[in-house]
Amino acid sequence: MSIIRRIFGEPKPGKPLPVIRIDPVSLAAAQRAERSGHCACLSSRGKKGTPSVPNLHAEPQDTSAPRWLALLALIDDSRNTRVIEPSATMPAGQWSDVITLPAEVQFLTAVSQLRLYGSHLRRLPPEIGRLSALGNLDIYTSYSLHWLPYEMTRCARLRDTRMSTRALYGNIKTRLPFPRLSGPLEVLQPQTCSVCDKPFGECGATPYWTTQRIGTDVAPLLAHSCSSECTARIPDAPEGYYARPHKGGGGVGMPVSDL
Template sequence: MDDGSAAGPQVFGDGFAGYGRAVDRCGCGEQGRAVRFHGELQDTSAAGWLRLRELVAEAAADCREEFAPFKGMTAEQRRQVVTLPPEVGGLTRVRSLVLYGSNLVRLPAEVGGMRALESFEPYTSYRLHWFPYELARLPLLRRSTVSTRAVYGNPKNRMPFPVLAGPVAGGDLAALDPAVRGAEAVRACSVCDGPVAGTAGLRQAWISLHTSGHDVLPLLVNACSTACLAALPAPPPGHLPGPHRGRPAESAPRGSRSAY
């Protein structure tokens, strides 16, 4: 898996509390390095991915309220997973999503289907630098445990946001390059749930918002129109005004809403 370095990935193990893990090293945010999306494609033939899909199906069948899939996988299986399957959106009874110590680099927009979610715990998933806007739309989400120093735009370390590519009119939104778009597919507008098609096409933007009672997270919006972008709420003070296309957080103006 690509960590952006010429030497290739390094694997780190951790046996904390008996819950070992194997993850790829992430050099994002290191001084002098360009910040960009992780471009790994999910290997859908890998044992870890197949096991994860089994666990999602089991969770849907037994209507469990906590979903902690990586506890039921080996360290190598966990390392093979860089995203979650879209079927996770069908876990409508899950109240707690635990993704502790994962090798994830992105989450699918379908997490917005987990309407009962109250607690979100991707703590120590250090390669997870951003989240889908759909996370901010979960009506019951009140608690989260996130390694905020690893996310874009964090006020403590000012990790820059990757600059987003321009709008896409037409084309195949089911086969995207995640290194450019942050996702392998866009199936619906993050704001209105409508189709992302026609002459307007896909418009992407960053925005930083409260997703729970405490954390402010960088969210990627996949919008169908400028009207949907204009409907986004204002970020809290101390964060880049939005929506924006990405720029170093150190240069953020304060106190005014930016134009997309």
Template sequence: MKNRISKIENDVQDRNSPAWKKLCEYVDKVAIENGDEFSPVEELGRELFSQIHTLPETISKLKNVKKIRLYGSNLKRIPPEIGDMESLEDFDPYTSYDLHWFPYEILNCKKLKSSRVSTRALYGNYKHRMGFPRLNHNPVRYFGDTINCSVCKKAITYHETNQLWISLKVGTDILPLLTNLCSKECEDKLPNPSENYVQFPHKGGSDLKQPLDEDELFEIEMKKHEKSEKLNQEK
């Protein structure tokens, strides 16, 4: 298991940059036109889009968008407001290698059936089990002074929130999701984690025991095979 723990970055975006302002204008444009596709790289161009590290909270207005194209982005996070994109069917942030996790609220996109994510970049992925950052030492902060509970939607301060990781299926991938919870009651309402992942919501950290990764399982199978071959030769 690879316990590589990366530090959670907050304040990832320069919100005064021309790139950010153009992105916000593009969100408004798609919302006004009731567009069904959101592809910021085509609107901004590769140079400006490379300066974007999160999406505006105003993506909540994109009620008719069915597909998000974020291929090859430098995004570091997606805001919880993605959960308000009620028509979203196809989510494509492939080769966005700085996207290690996603907001729990993406589960609110009930029509989301297809996803294309670079899974090797994800915390806890079965291929190598990248370590989860410890949330009680390095909590995630979104833009603004309050956050909504991921389960009941109650507005709470960051001092009140309990942040936990949980791995669940989203579209066609199993993603590490960040929850912001206001109470033990809301924590108890979280679904069961996906099979072959940590089987409870957790805070992360280097002491978190994850299932064996792909290479470790292969090594175990090879040792079993070698032992079996040796026994057969001795007969």
């Protein structure tokens, strides 16, 4: 099977496969990627009507498995490197079973490129906001990754991103709704407020969705706020999106022009 078919699937009758150019790094990553095993959140893509509200991915990561230990070792060995690409060093079967990155990614302060093409990640840890040198983030064809942590706004050098935007919550083409948020989920909650970076007080954390520009893309972000003051500090979303932080569910968060 050609790499084009691996990416786009079999063509429809009478419709040829698209002609694309793909760089050698992406080509190699695409050839390594496991295409099966992604979540079913996008099963309503292309169907008419209002898609059902998906559940927020909160699956725990098995931290005792060899794949997790191998990822920890890779991160430890990469503290002084500029490029990290787990799929290039981990067996495909191990990498495809990883649903989040460990909090230890915060120590990769020298990394400028994080290549996660074709991953099966469900989420990125809030500690990714500590990557002060990160300038390029590639999560293309990571179809189970529907949102990013608000802490990514702290990556001041992040300029280039590549995402499968149709897999993101609130996308105008797939109409994938935002999951409803009530209280914080322990598996997703950061150690400090997403906005002020201070420890949560007695009131604890309150989760919100917001849509912001990250690098070269507009993406949904999950923020955990410690106070109404911090919530008010979250910028308005770009024009055409639901402006203020919200709790998701139904059509809220969809581009305004599509409501």
